[in-house]
Amino acid sequence: MATTTVPAVPLTSAALHQRRQWIKYFTWSLDHKVIGIQYLVTAFTFFLIGGILAMLIRVNLLTPDSGLFIDTATYNAVFSMHGTIMIFLFVIPVFVGFGNYFVPLMIGAKDMAFPWLNAFAFWLIPPAGLLLLAGWIVGPPGAGWTAYFPLSGPVYSHADGQTLWALALHLLGISSIMGAMNFLVTVKNLRVPSMTWFRLPLFVWAMMATAIIVLLATPFLSGALTLMLFDRLAGTNIFNPATGGDPLLWPNVFWFYSHPAVYIMVLPGMGMLSEVLPVFSRKPVFGYRAIAFSSMGIAVLGFVVWGHHMFTTLAPWTRIPFMVTSMIIAVPTGIKIFGWVGTVWRGKIRFTASMMFALGFLSLFVIGGITGVILASVPVDLQAHGTYFVVAHLHFVLFGGSVFAIMAGAYYWFPKITGRFLNERLGKVHFWLTYVGFLLSFLPMHISGLYGMPRRVAVYDPKFQAINILTSFGAFILGIGQLPFFINAAVSAVSGEVAPPNPWNALGLEWTTSSPPPEHNCDGDPVAAPDPYGYGTPMAVAYLAGERNMDVLLASGGHAAPHFAEQPAGGDR
Amino acid sequence: MNGRTLLRLILVSIGLLLAGLFVGATNQFMPTAASAEAQPIDALFNFMLVIATIIFLIVEGALLYSIIRFRKKPGDETDGPPIHGNTALELVWTAIPAVIVLGLSLYSFQVFADMQNDKDGTLVLHVKGQQFVWSFDYPHDPNVKLLSSSELHLPINVPIRMEIESADVMHGFWVPEFRIKQDAVPGRITEARFTPTLLGEYNVVCSELCGSGHGLMHNKVVVQSQADYDKFVTSLIEPEAQQPAPGEHNAAWGKHLILSNEYGCGGCHYLPDAGIAGQVGPTWVALADRAAGRVADEDAKTYLVNSILYPNKYVVSGYPANVMPQNFGQRMSDTDLNSIVDYLLQQTANPTANGTPAAKSP
Amino acid sequence: MQTSSTEHQTAPTPVVHDVHTEHADHDFTYLIVFVALAALTGLELLATYVPAIKIPLLIGFAAAKAMLVVAFYMHLRWEKRILPMIFAAPVIIGILVALALQQLVMR
Amino acid sequence: MAQEALHDTNLVAPVAGTIPHEAAHSAHASGVDHAAIGVDNRKTGIWLFLVSEVMFFTVLIAANMLARWRNPEPHEILNIPLTAVNTFVLLTSSFTVVRAFSALQKNNRTSFLRNLFLSMILGITFVSIQAIEYHNLSTEGLTLSANLFGSTFFALTGFHGTHVIIGIIWLTRTFIKGFNGGFSPTDTWGVELAGLYWHFVDIVWILLFVIVYLI
């Protein structure tokens, strides 16, 4: 039967021996794992920058007058940069980073389909980020991350930062599109031959759905940015009403991209949740197929709801179809949420930092999703649009959703990537500060928004000061709460506790190789099992009990796969 | 399902429903309702809140219960039961949300359709948004000339249709107490319909990012009796005799431009003589006395002209830069510019230089 | 790529060589298609002389031409089903969105 | 392998592990190694790329259609006979590209290279005629910044022209490689990929000709 055994401990230390030199991460590498780490580190750096800008926002809003920034235009620049950086340079690339690292491992491929393209797509990101930040030198963009015309046009935004903004987003869009092509071809062609669609891990499903969205939606952004650049640089008037253009073309095209984009920002996170929750509740994921299909359902529906960002802009009757489709998205999303609750239910929950962030996602995303449905109702949106209610919604889904999932994934996969654990105690401190700070800062925004506080204002009605002080206070806790994470990651990467190949007793393909994986990902060619996960099967029980006796396994599960025995022992933690 | 479970289920359901109704009935999330549209919208919002609370409690309840009940016992290294799914259950939690959201769509549609209905006796008003002020025009006898106003006065219980336009970028016409919001889109006229039902003063707030002064862009709304409203509109009539003609260096024309809110000066600057009471920018009272010598080697006139054309280079210390629109150079004719400057040059502390300061209280 | 996602238990077929690499001779087809394309272009020009119905005609002719190129010159006709499906998606979405945009922006 | 016969998904352990190489499926995919399987990768890849191109052009076409609603007149100054010739040129170039491909499959190298060369020439002709057209239009007052129609017209046809130029460069590269003895009946992928791109650019023109010029 087993002819090649992979002894767990020696391999681990061997892998650590051949740790890649740090300099390698700053070079043009074709290894998907190196590129994955490059993405992750770059994205987290931008998280820091975006976060510090958020802190400036909150300091400014401590007082109702223009406060920190004498010049209100600077405030506009700060939140425009904050939104743009968080979305285009943090959340989207960080998921591409996780995908890059783990999709090939999960499908048993040696690399992505187009390694060169992969590296190229990554190396577009740092220059794009620098271009965007260079805006601070030439006059920053101040039209919000949505950059509505005519405000973002040449007449009302002379600053070259707005042009750089468009160029940077153009590069990021191209990078995304290349990444998406790469993911789709990789999953379609490079997976282990025995791995059928329904043997794919849910994270891979989610990445596929995401890639499809990127491929169909992001070119729209590219097209719109092209026209914007024409208007700003070539003297055209495509969006300028003064000369026959139409300012409404921009928001329509932008949201046709950007609503699907919010699912680009959350579907991979949902995929990560489907990986993390079963492992730490020691139960199979509840309703694998439903969750897999709902990703696709969300991807498709996401294309027909863009108008819900323009309920106060569009002609009255054209708002109605968008209202209905937007609300329907609650159904596939609900399938996922309930599936995850079903996964946790009756499990044997282990409260690792990763699991806590995953549960945090569940509890917060539900709120964000429900406020989304409230916003989707046209009459209610007439009150809520353009207020802090929307800011609350978007942070509940983007921070409470995407970022919590990113953190869950980071604690979960850090041992696989570096071969060392993140410190669990610091992780829990991180979680609690984040969770409490998050609720303190973003829950009150719902109220101030409905009550009449518009968003994107540096100066506000003094009657909102109390709520804003509370929010800022929460935001500072939230900001300080991220420090333990950054420190933890930096310290643990060099001196954290050494992790075995399968530290969490997970049963996905990526855990069968060493931590960190060798350059060629795994020895020999992997064979897919008939089910991507299977906690609680008699087989797995036996396995987890350390029972490697083939007869027992055969008796309990029926068909023991020979490779089963080869799996390195998981360090029971 | 045995009787005990059924009973528990019923009790939990009743509890959830009560909790939902409680939140729906007692929440104070919305400001005062001052329009006929506000009631149905609030009712819709409260209804959504009932459902939201129930869903929230179900999900968070199940989570909390799991976290407490199903946490790993010390020393227990076994796995949970191998449940991969349950088709019936999955169908239920697909179907119920589907029914809910379709219901919510229908209800929302109903509310919205009622708002869009044409109502008898609708009063049509006109509002123009520009960086960073609103100005309002009222219907009137075509034989008289009416000045634009920087305050929105509305007769109570009369259906209103606002025709909204924008002079520059997108703005959002929003009165929180009316629950009405509609963007002003340059190049087209949009509409908002509502019926004010509560006497009082509110604010029309700009809800669409329109530049650095976006947060400063709000004007007063006054809902008053029909009689008061009529009186107000009459007060806007510009007497025939005082109607100046556009002319080069015509201070009266300059004053007219400011009175009629042509360029939105009144949103920020304060000058009772021209009926403007903005608080954002430097006051214009006795401006002529200060203008000269503000900048070395510039007389009052040059200083004023440059301040209008290049506001960012002439920010008075203590005031925000970038708030004043920087495109007057393109928007303002020389006639208008010179006339306004001439008018401003008349603003000295010594009233004799300025004739009778006919302060008009708004 | 398996042709049907319902065959869960079957492994995906490891890369099969595509049909057209098996040296099927399409030269004649290519010529016919070219003639058809040229003829359709001529018809398009003729159609502009009947303003009343020119728009549906022109759209029909252009669609036919595009389809001919995709199907024959780009070999989609001979490819496995997945490729036509991949390409149909953006075409359908693109048409719908372009039309929807006309509606939304014109109002 | 035993796994292939498994039916009871619920009961079987889901584990994937490593098995000896000989036992594994022979056609295992490896990312870096194009020769084993890569051809199919590249073809799927280029089709996905074309998918994104369709969406990109959709924006530009939609903008042009909007401009036409706004003011229908300016489009009258377009020179239809000239562009009809150009359309024919591009169609012909597509035909020569498939001929080249087919000749390569039959190992008829002369025909292969000749047709490829012809395609390049036709492509260059197309771009030249377009340059003439642009020149004429600008002398008649239709420029990029003249009006909305001009902006969207030049954005749209300009981007198409850029694609044609990229296509010409690609064809030239392919030609040079073929001229130096590259490609063979068993190694046609380079030609096929260039061809797919070229035909796509042709299709875009087919649509533009009708949408921008004729309607």
Ligand code: HEA
């Ligand atoms: C990760 C990002 C993300 C996600 C996932 C979502 C998800 C959703 N969003 Fe959100 N949204 C944003 C990011 C996101 N959004 C951002 C960034 C903005 C602001 C942009 C800007 O202007 O700057 C925004 C703005 C926004 C608006 C515009 C508000 C305005 O400006 O006026 C609307 C309106 O309809 C909306 C709706 C929705 C809906 C219906 C969902 C749905 O997908 C939610 C579905 C989920 C659930 C409903 C919860 C789980 C389901 C159940 C438990 C089942 C039962 C539930 C019911 C029956 C209700 N969003």
Ligand code: HEA
């Ligand atoms: C993924 C997306 C994402 C994320 C993670 C965040 C994170 C945060 N956001 Fe942001 N936000 C957006 C996306 C996001 N935001 C978008 C799209 C907009 C709309 C923009 C627009 O209108 O155009 C917006 C707008 C927005 C506003 C509204 C501005 C306005 O309308 O006027 C506010 C106001 O409070 C805000 C606050 C915050 C805060 C406090 C955090 C915090 O969670 C940040 C916490 C993180 C850190 C602080 C970094 C790490 C911490 C350290 C390194 C410790 C040391 C630092 C200090 C304590 C100083 N955001």
Ligand code: CUA
């Ligand atoms: Cu006007 Cu914001």
Ligand SMILES: [Cu+2]
């Ligand atoms: Cu949206």
